[in-house]
Amino acid sequence: MDRTTTNSSRVGDSSLSLRLSTLHHQYQNETSIWDIGCDHGLLGLSFLNHEHVKAVHLVDPSDLVIKTLKDKFKATYISSPKLFIHHQPGQAVKLDPNSNCIFIAGMGGKEIGEIIQNLIPQLTSNDRLVISPHRKILELRVLLHSMNLDLLHEEVLKEDGQYYQIMVLAKSEKSGLIPLYGEKLWTSETGREYRIHQLKHFDLHQDVASRQYISFLKSLNS
Numbered sequence: 001m002d003r004t005t006t007n008s009s010r011v012g013d014s015s016l017s018l019r020l021s022t023l024h025h026q027y028q029n030e031t032s033i034w035d036i037g038c039d040h041g042l043l044g045l046s047f048l049n050h051e052h053v054k055a056v057h058l059v060d061p062s063d064l065v066i067k068t069l070k071d072k073f074k075a076t077y078i079s080s081p082k083l084f085i086h087h088q089p090g091q092a093v094k095l096d097p098n099s100n101c102i103f104i105a106g107m108g109g110k111e112i113g114e115i116i117q118n119l120i121p122q123l124t125s126n127d128r129l130v131i132s133p134h135r136k137i138l139e140l141r142v143l144l145h146s147m148n149l150d151l152l153h154e155e156v157l158k159e160d161g162q163y164y165q166i167m168v169l170a171k172s173e174k175s176g177l178i179p180l181y182g183e184k185l186w187t188s189e190t191g192r193e194y195r196i197h198q199l200k201h202f203d204l205h206q207d208v209a210s211r212q213y214i215s216f217l218k219s220l221n222s
């Protein structure tokens with residue numbers, strides 16, 4: 001799917017931005033939602049009234065984020081037996097035994113990699129990870145490639161002049177299934193723009209990993 005916008009548009013009548021709405025739409029009837037690194041909590045809260053969802057877990061280690069969320073819930077009378085707030089890092093999450101849709105967005109690849117390392121032994125075939133790293137994506141992809149994970153979907157979108165990769169992952173019996181640089185990512189119109197953007201950005205870098213990435217990008221048919 002090709003998703004592009006040039007300003008902070010809202011999608012449909014939802015209060016979610018294009019990026020958060022695109023993440024939301026990766027949901028597939030799991031019973032528990034995890035919004036890890038929730039900050040404003042908008043993504044997790046967008047599932048509160050969903051009929052299949054039994055639990056919404058908002059996770060963040062920041063004192064300020066948790067205080068702001070609790071104050072907001074008090075002021076707006078948001079309360080639900082489904083809502084759970086966890087004042088902790090994603091590296092300490094213990095999943096529910098039911099099916100989990102786990103969102104990890106807006107953090108660097110290093111943190112996301114550590115959070116996934118904690119989750120891997122807990123994952124079952126009923127769980128899916130929906131991730132959107134904002135930095136150190138190449139490094140994260142190398143780690144994901146080494147893990148027992150499968151790539152169910154990937155896309156890139158553009159919002160407010162920034163590109164965002166989204167990956168949907170599931171537990172697998174073997175490793176090596178996540179392509180190092182992505183495959184379907186590059187086929188959409190936004191993907192083709194993203195390739196040009198990445199070529200310009202990484203051409204400034206001389207390290208081996210960046211040069212290999214540049215060779216890959218150049219090998220793609222544009």
Ligand SMILES: C[S@@+](CC[C@H](N)C(=O)[O-])C[C@H]1O[C@@H](n2cnc3c(N)ncnc32)[C@H](O)[C@@H]1O
Nearest residue numbers: 036037038039060061062065089090105106111
């Ligand atoms: C830029 S915000 C992203 C908010 C939201 N997920 C989004 O994509 O719009 C990053 C959030 O991640 C939180 N964070 C940083 N390190 C974390 C960790 N190890 N585990 C969970 N959350 C973390 C920060 O406190 C912050 O609230």
